[in-house]
Amino acid sequence: xxxxxxxxxxxxxxxxxxxxxxxxxxxxxxxxxxxxxxxxxxxxxxxxxxxxxxxxxxxxxxxxxxxxxxxxxxxxxxxxxxxxxxxxxxxxxxxxxxxxxxxxxxxxxxxxxxxxxxxxxxxxxxxxxxxxxxxxxxxxxxxxxxxxxxxxxxxxxxxxxxxxxxxxxxxxxxxxxxxxxxxxxxxxxxxxxxxxxxxxxxxxxxxxxxxxxxxxxxxxxxxxxxxxxxxxxxxxxxxxxxxxxxxxxxxxxxxxxxxxxxxxxxxxxxxxxxxxxxxxxxxxxxxxxxxxxxxxxxxxxxxxxxxxxxxxxxxxxxxxxxxxxxxxxxxxxxxxxxxxxxxxxxxxxxxxxxxxxxx
Numbered sequence: 001x002x003x004x005x006x007x008x009x010x011x012x013x014x015x016x017x018x019x020x021x022x023x024x025x026x027x028x029x030x031x032x033x034x035x036x037x038x039x040x041x042x043x044x045x046x047x048x049x050x051x052x053x054x055x056x057x058x059x060x061x062x063x064x065x066x067x068x069x070x071x072x073x074x075x076x077x078x079x080x081x082x083x084x085x086x087x088x089x090x091x092x093x094x095x096x097x098x099x100x101x102x103x104x105x106x107x108x109x110x111x112x113x114x115x116x117x118x119x120x121x122x123x124x125x126x127x128x129x130x131x132x133x134x135x136x137x138x139x140x141x142x143x144x145x146x147x148x149x150x151x152x153x154x155x156x157x158x159x160x161x162x163x164x165x166x167x168x169x170x171x172x173x174x175x176x177x178x179x180x181x182x183x184x185x186x187x188x189x190x191x192x193x194x195x196x197x198x199x200x201x202x203x204x205x206x207x208x209x210x211x212x213x214x215x216x217x218x219x220x221x222x223x224x225x226x227x228x229x230x231x232x233x234x235x236x237x238x239x240x241x242x243x244x245x246x247x248x249x250x251x252x253x254x255x256x257x258x259x260x261x262x263x264x265x266x267x268x269x270x271x272x273x274x275x276x277x278x279x280x281x282x283x284x285x286x287x288x289x290x291x292x293x294x295x296x297x298x299x300x301x302x303x304x305x306x307x308x309x310x311x312x313x314x315x316x317x318x319x320x321x322x323x324x325x326x327x328x329x330x331x332x333x334x335x336x337x338x339x340x341x342x343x344x345x346x347x348x349x350x351x352x353x354x355x356x357x358x359x
Contacts, residue, residue, distance in 0.1 A: 013151035023162040024187035026274045027235025030159035034125045045120030052127040058136035066110040073117040121153030129160040145178040163326035189231035195219040199241045210254040221263040224342040239266035275347040289319045294348035299332040
């Protein structure tokens with residue numbers, strides 16, 4: 001994915017990868033990808049402007065990020081005397097900097113000015129675009145679209161949760177339509193052999209070792225499902241590795257016992273950091289569907305869920321589709337679904353009463 005983005009920068013205006021959106025569940029590495037592509041752009045001589053879709057992000061672009069970079073690149077700031085505080089012979093003058101690109105100039109003008117000064121281009125990254133379709137986002141997208149149309153050296157990379165990004169970017173609002181044509185990448189699980197590499201590498205770089213049995217156990221614990229489907233969940237790879245390492249930091253070898261303890265701690269952390277917020281994002285009926293799934297020890301058959309919820313096929317299919325789109329469940333066969341996030345079944349069982357009450 002990073003190679004594809006780098007090629008897009010090299011290919012010039014009009015390259016599809018110059019508008020890219022990464023989606024995926026919490027903890028799959030969306031923000032990490034934004035950082036990685038920003039580093040790739042810096043290596044090609046671009047400047048990067050990172051932001052998050054939180055209140056005031058457009059104001060920060062117009063009055064902080066862009067003016068600062070314009071001033072740095074233009075280098076034409078002037079100084080003017082503002083007063084005399086002592087005899088001139090003692091250097092008693094006070095000065096202030098007069099910016100040639102003061103804050104408050106419009107977003108379009110500043111992008112055009114900056115584009116004329118940079119050697120490479122301007123990369124805007126925007127995290128958490130799932131938060132809301134705010135007026136700020138609409139204005140920002142309109143100006144980025146204008147920059148693309150004018151073939152300015154500008155690129156955009158965004159990231160957010162799948163369902164909400166879909167809702168934000170596939171609306172009929174014309175300023176957002178250019179993002180419908182953006183390259184879309186769904187970040188998911190990691191092959192278990194790569195999981196083992198991701199765990200073993202930092203351990204050995206830290207001057208310790210881990211047995212093959214302990215490494216295999218740690219890798220298997222990162223899987224979202226107990227069967228052969230899927231791979232490791234990125235955030236859980238971090239959690240398991242970190243907490244296994246911390247059990248006996250002074251001992252050279254990380255043991256199976258260390259890994260088991262690390263897994264236990266990691267799963268508790270996952271519940272509060274990822275699973276809880278993921279459930280909170282769901283509608284009451286979505287939660288009811290998930291609670292019905294949690295009654296099974298493995299993948300759930302749709303006909304069983306219909307019976308438990310006392311609903312017909314069309315109703316169940318509607319909410320199956322919503323949860324598939326949100327990325328919290330996956331198809332596990334014909335008429336069969338399973339949880340996409342590791343530990344979700346156990347989390348729902350442990351919190352069933354409170355979730356049901358909130359639903």
